[in-house]
Amino acid sequence: MAKPVQFEVECPCCGATLKIDPEVRAIISHKEKPVARTLEDISTGVAKLKGAEQRREEAFQKSFEQMKSSKDVLARKFDELLKQAKEDDPSKPPPKPLGLE
Numbered sequence: 001m002a003k004p005v006q007f008e009v010e011c012p013c014c015g016a017t018l019k020i021d022p023e024v025r026a027i028i029s030h031k032e033k034p035v036a037r038t039l040e041d042i043s044t045g046v047a048k049l050k051g052a053e054q055r056r057e058e059a060f061q062k063s064f065e066q067m068k069s070s071k072d073v074l075a076r077k078f079d080e081l082l083k084q085a086k087e088d089d090p091s092k093p094p095p096k097p098l099g100l101e
Helices: 039-087
Strands: 007-010 017-021 026-031
Antiparallel strands (some): 007 017
């Protein structure tokens, strides 16, 4: 019996060349379609990089502000829970789990 021959297929989505082995039913190799780079592509990429730097700085500043205020937030949460604990009746038994009575 003759060994099945590998064959090549062009991907309809991206135009890549796929080498397929029918015996194992798998893609053996993948070769991307060459893309011609233009000057507009490069300038668009540079503009995206400049915008990315500003977005990173904004995200950092937002995170920094949250960390500065986190101490106050935690203190207020603690005060509220302490107030609730003082209002609870200490002689009352805790609730049973799963609502079992």
